[in-house]
Every structure is written in structure tokens, then in C-alpha cells.
Amino acid sequence: MALSRNISVSETSRPKLPRHARLKFDETRQVWVILAPERVLAPDEIAVEVLQLCDGVRSVADMVDQLAAKYAAPREAILTDVIAMLQDLADKGFLTEAREKTS
Amino acid sequence: MTDILADGKTASAAPSDGLAVLEQRRSTAETFGIPLAVLAELTHRCPLQCPYCSNPVELDRGSSELTTEEWKKVLSELAEIGVLQIHFSGGEPTARKDLVELVQHATDVGLYSNLITSAVLLNREKLSALADAGLCHVQISFQGNEPIVADRVAGLKNAHEKKLEVAKWTRELDLPLTVNAVMHRQNLHQLSDIIQMAVDLDADRLEVANVQYYGWALKNRAALMPTLEQIEETSRIVEEAATRLKGSLAIDYVVPDYYALRPKKCMGGWGRQFFNISPAGKVLPCHAAESITGLEFESVRSNHSIAWIWQNSEAFNRYRGTGWMPEPCKSCEFREIDFGGCRCQAFALTGDAGNTDPACTLSPRHEEIFKTAEREAAAHQDRFLYRNFAGGTLETEGEHGA
Numbered sequence: 001m002a003l004s005r006n007i008s009v010s011e012t013s014r015p016k017l018p019r020h021a022r023l024k025f026d027e028t029r030q031v032w033v034i035l036a037p038e039r040v041l042a043p044d045e046i047a048v049e050v051l052q053l054c055d056g057v058r059s060v061a062d063m064v065d066q067l068a069a070k071y072a073a074p075r076e077a078i079l080t081d082v083i084a085m086l087q088d089l090a091d092k093g094f095l096t097e098a099r100e101k102t103s
Numbered sequence: 104m105t106d107i108l109a110d111g112k113t114a115s116a117a118p119s120d121g122l123a124v125l126e127q128r129r130s131t132a133e134t135f136g137i138p139l140a141v142l143a144e145l146t147h148r149c150p151l152q153c154p155y156c157s158n159p160v161e162l163d164r165g166s167s168e169l170t171t172e173e174w175k176k177v178l179s180e181l182a183e184i185g186v187l188q189i190h191f192s193g194g195e196p197t198a199r200k201d202l203v204e205l206v207q208h209a210t211d212v213g214l215y216s217n218l219i220t221s222a223v224l225l226n227r228e229k230l231s232a233l234a235d236a237g238l239c240h241v242q243i244s245f246q247g248n249e250p251i252v253a254d255r256v257a258g259l260k261n262a263h264e265k266k267l268e269v270a271k272w273t274r275e276l277d278l279p280l281t282v283n284a285v286m287h288r289q290n291l292h293q294l295s296d297i298i299q300m301a302v303d304l305d306a307d308r309l310e311v312a313n314v315q316y317y318g319w320a321l322k323n324r325a326a327l328m329p330t331l332e333q334i335e336e337t338s339r340i341v342e343e344a345a346t347r348l349k350g351s352l353a354i355d356y357v358v359p360d361y362y363a364l365r366p367k368k369c370m371g372g373w374g375r376q377f378f379n380i381s382p383a384g385k386v387l388p389c390h391a392a393e394s395i396t397g398l399e400f401e402s403v404r405s406n407h408s409i410a411w412i413w414q415n416s417e418a419f420n421r422y423r424g425t426g427w428m429p430e431p432c433k434s435c436e437f438r439e440i441d442f443g444g445c446r447c448q449a450f451a452l453t454g455d456a457g458n459t460d461p462a463c464t465l466s467p468r469h470e471e472i473f474k475t476a477e478r479e480a481a482a483h484q485d486r487f488l489y490r491n492f493a494g495g496t497l498e499t500e501g502e503h504g505a
Contacts, residue, residue: 020240020279020307022215028137028185035187035215037240037281037308038355040139091350093307 007097009060009086011079016056018096023051036094050082056098060086135375135423137410140188141181142379144390145174145202149195151221152258152489152496153246155285155320155327158194159393162492163382169403171201175208177380177403182212184410192219194382203232210237217242219283222269223262230269234276241273242281242310248296256290258489270304281308287327288480291337298344302352309352311341313359317391317447319490325479326487333480334362360462361476365437366444367462373422373446378413386412388419391447395456422446427457431465 009015017023022035023043032048034041043051053063064082068075089095147162169177178189189209196202197220209216217240218233230241243266247253253263273280282301286294294311301309313334314320314327329337338358345354360367370377370389379390384403387393393400398421401412413419421427425438432443443449444460452461453468461468487498 018279019277022239024187024213024215026185026187033187035239037217037242037279038140040187093350093353 007090007095009083009090009095011059011061011064011083013060013086014056014058014098015054015060015086015090015095016098017051017054017094021094023048034094041094046081047085050085054086054095135414135419137185137413138376138378139186140190140377141186142190142192142377142390143174143177144192144194144379144381145169145196145199145205146382147194147492148198149193149221149490150198150223150259151195151262152491153256153285153319154258154323154487154489155287155314156490157315157318157320157390158490159391160318160322160494161393162194164492167383168199169380169382169384171204173384173403174201174205177384177409178205178209178214179212180403180409182209182214186214188215188217190217190219192379195221195224197222197224197229203229203236206233206238207236215239220244221257221262222266223259225269225272227272230272230278231276234278238278240279240281242283243270243273244283244285245297245300246285247290248293248300252290252293256487258487267304270306274305279308280304280306281310282306283310283312285312285314286329286337287314288329288333289327289485291329291333294337294340295344298340298348298352298354302348306352308355310355310357311337312355312357313337315357315359315445315448316361317445317451318394319488319495321451322488322495324476325482325484328361328476328480329359330480331362331477334359360444360448360460361473363462364464365462366441366448366460368441369445369448369460372442374413374419375423375442378419386416388422389447392418394447395450398456422456429457429459432459435465 007013007015020037024033024035026033032043034043050063053066060082064075064079067078067082086095146165146168147158148165181189191202191205196218199205206216216238218238219242222243245253245263245266246256247263250263254260270280270282282304284297298309313329316324320327341354341356348354374388377389379387380403381387381393385393385400386403386409387400392398398418400418401407401416403409428438428443432438444462446456448462449458449460450456452472459466461472463469488495489498
């Protein structure tokens with residue numbers, strides 16, 4: 001079971017934030033934060049934009065297409081950056097893949 | 104991505120400082136924006152009697168506890184001033200009949216809620232109701248990896264078995280789980296098995312927390328203090344496991360500061376990024392702060408707002424920043440890194456909360472205290488003084504308070 005959270009992010013992954021990680025706009029400090037057990041993370045603007053696309057339905061490939069179109073930027077560069085960022089989050093336990101409930 | 108909730112208790116490379124990142128206005132020591140997380144000690148009542156309990160020796164009685172409406176008002180106020188996370192703790196928070204209502208209220212006002220529990224009072228229905236109320240995370244304490252050691256430390260029969268059961272329900276309900284293992288001389292030999300237990304329970308996080316010696320734990324220091332050899336072995340086991348389990352189980356490790364060279368950055372600095380609210384509504388710089396005599400703590404029942412208490416009250420300002428420091432802290436290059444260590448420990452061990460924490464090698468009392476710890480660890484006085492409202496009960500042969 002534990003292995004299901006140890007994900008390797010690729011173009012076909014459909015990542016989403018796990019239940020214990022909440023992306024929220026902090027009105028007091030006017031910044032985006034990720035709330036997690038004993039942690040508050042401050043994602044930068046790009047990370048926030050990517051994380052808002054992580055709904056467990058879209059694949060990483062879809063997200064990258066969308067971002068490449070929006071910023072008229074080379075797809076390969078965006079893909080590399082997005083995967084690196086998502087993998088980093090996954091390694092810290094703040095990203096999971098859409099999966100069936102265990103019960 | 105910056106990790107900004109430095110809780111002051113992890114010993115591994117200190118995460119960068121939350122408020123410093125979010126509120127870059129003043130020097131590190133002078134920064135005390137509204138805390139990101141607050142600990143709500145809903146009650147001091149608890150069915151367990153752990154000899155290292157972090158509650159004060161003078162416990163708040165049930166009759167003095169804040170009411171449901173008072174706690175709800177507190178939660179609303181916290182969310183309004185910018186607090187993001189609420190830890191429901193105790194005592195045993197599930198001893199409060201209104202816990203589901205309080206969790207629901209936290210959710211309604213936008214707080215991320217965490218339940219810090221011994222689990223022994225929970226059943227599946229109650230846990231399910233808490234999940235439905237929006238609870239974000241469950242942390243269950245374990246006293247060992249099997250009932251003989253665990254139930255003896257907890258001072259409660261069948262506690263361990265019940266905890267295992269609740270931990271399984273937690274994951275079945277898809278709630279994230281942290282296993283909190285408080286470690287000391289009489290259970291450190293189980294550490295490898297405890298780590299495996301956390302893996303088997305499908306926990307997301309494991310806290311390996313060596314006992315911190317104030318209050319009840321200080322009274323039980325001779326029975327709990329690990330040997331230096333145990334600590335070295337512990338660090339080795341934790342490092343190996345952290346590498347092996349990377350990505351599937353996060354491990355936070357708290358070393359016992361008696362054996363550290365530098366003191367811990369306690370609470371991230373007094374009145375800098377954390378406060379807790381006691382069962383009776385006192386707003387405290389840390390859960391042990393009431394052990395320091397001579398400090399007056401304001402209550403949420405006073406006419407002051409929580410933000411006012413945090414920013415202006417005498418108790419919070421007393422040890423804020425670096426201006427209060429005597430030597431050797433005053434001219435020390437680490438003064439804005441560890442803020443002189445822990446005020447409660449300085450008070451407990453030297454009689455003056457304004458002294459350098461003796462955990463620091465630069466404290467004139469360090470050597471003497473380290474030697475005492477070593478001597479106590481070697482003496483094998485294993486009898487516990489169990490925590491209760493009567494000022495503690497000594498363990499009796501074969502009884503184990505359970």
C-alpha cells in the first residue's frame with residue numbers, strides 16, 4: 001500500500017494533491033501556501049499554476065500542452081521543469097496519483 | 104518550493120524559517136508575525152498516565168476548561184488573524200464530547216485541522232464522524248511496538264492493541280496518519296520494530312521524538328534518560344530508515360538535547376512563531392511555559408484579543424528577540440540561530456528562565472548536567488512516576504499502574 005505513494009512522475013501520470021495537502025490562498029499574507037501535517041510550503045507562482053492543474057484527471061502531458069500554449073514556450077523545456085517540480089513534491093509526500101479508495 | 108513551518112523540534116537540517124520567508128520585514132529575532140500553526144490543548148484529562156507527559160505537573164481540572172462556544176470563538180478568531188493550522192491536542196482531545204463539533208467549526212472557518220491523540224477512546228464511528236467534519240490529519244502516539252512495554256509506559260491495559268486498531272481505521276478512512284513514538288531508555292531497543300510498525304500501519308509520517316525533560320519527564324528523568332550509546336545507535340537507525348523509506352514514510356527525528364552540543368531552537372524562539380492555548384484558555388509561548396513561576400499569562404477569557412496577547416503581553420515580550428540575553432548568549436554568534444535554547448529548561452535546571460539553556464556547551468552548567476544525565480542513565484532506576492491529577496503515583500511491583 002505504501003508503495004502507491006512513492007510515485008515516479010512521467011508524462012502519463014495523473015497527479016493530484018493527497019488529502020493531507022491543501023493548496024490555499026492565505027488572505028492575511030497574500031501568498032499561496034500548501035498546508036500539510038506539521039508543514040506549510042510556499043510554492044512559487046509557477047508551481048501554483050501547475051498545482052492548480054493537478055486534479056487527478058489531467059495527465060502531465062495535458063498540463064504541459066496547456067502551459068506551452070499559454071506561454072508560447074518550447075514544450076520540452078516546460079516538460080522537464082514540470083516533471084522535476086512534481087517529482088520533488090512527490091518525494092516529499094505532497095503529491096499522489098489518482099487511485100481508488102482503499103476501503 | 105520552500106518549507107516554511109519550522110516547528111523548532113526537528114533536529115535534521117533546520118527547515119528555513121516560515122515567518123522569515125513570509126514576513127521579511129525585520130531581523131530574524133524580531134520577527135513575530137501571527138503563527139502559522141497553533142496548538143489547542145482542549146483538556147488535560149487523559150486515560151493514559153505516561154511518565155513523560157508534556158502537560159504541566161499542575162493540570163487544569165475539567166471544570167476550568169473552555170466551553171464549546173468559547174473554543175469556537177477562539178477558532179474563528181485564530182482563522183481571522185491568519186493562523187492556518189490548528190492542532191487539537193490534550194490531555195486526550197477525544198475526551199471532549201464536542202470534538203466533532205469543534206473540528207467542523209475549524210473546517211468552516213478554513214483551518215487545517217490535525218488531531219493529536221492517544222486513540223484509546225476512539226471507535227470507528229467517531230473517527231468517521233471526524234473525517235466527515237473535515238479533519239485533515241491524525242497523529243497517534245505509540246509507547247512501544249508491542250503491549251508489554253507499551254502498556255506499562257502508558258499505564259493502561261490493552262492500550263497498544265486499541266491504538267493499532269484505530270490506526271488501521273484511520274487509513275481505511277483514507278485519513279493521513281502520523282505515528283508519534285516517544286523514545287527513552289526503556290523503549291529505545293524497540294526503535295527498529297517501531298519503524299517497521301509504522302510501515303505496516305501504512306503511516307505517512309513517523310515522529311521519532313526523544314523525551315524532552317520538563318515537567319513530568321523531569322520528575323522521571325532517572326527512569327527515562329537514555330545512554331549515550333543508545334543515542335548513537337538511534338541516530339544510526341533513523342538515518343538508515345530515512346534513506347530506505349524516502350518517498351513512502353517521512354521521518355522526523357528529535358534528539359534529546361542533553362546529548363547535543365548546541366541547544367534546540369525551542370519553539371522557533373520564544374514568542375516568535377508558535378503559541379498554544381491551555382484547557383483553561385491561557386495563551387502560552389509553549390506547552391511547558393506555565394512551569395516558569397513569576398510569569399503571568401493572559402487568557403482568551405480576558406478582555407484582550409488573542410492578537411493583542413500575542414503582540415503585547417508581558418509574558419510573550421519577556422524573552423522575545425535577543426535583548427533579554429545575558430552572556431554567554433548576548434555576544435554569541437548563534438544567538439539568532441538557537442535563541443539561547445529553551446526557557447523552560449533553563450528555569451527547570453538553573454532556577455532562572457533568563458539563563459542560557461544548560462543543553463548548550465557554552466552554558467557554565469552544561470558539564471555538570473550532562474554528567475548527571477550520564478549517571479542517571481547508567482543507574483537503572485527504572486520505576487516510573489505515573490502522571491495523574493493527584494501529583495503522580497509511583498509504579499508498584501507488578502502493577503505498572505495499568
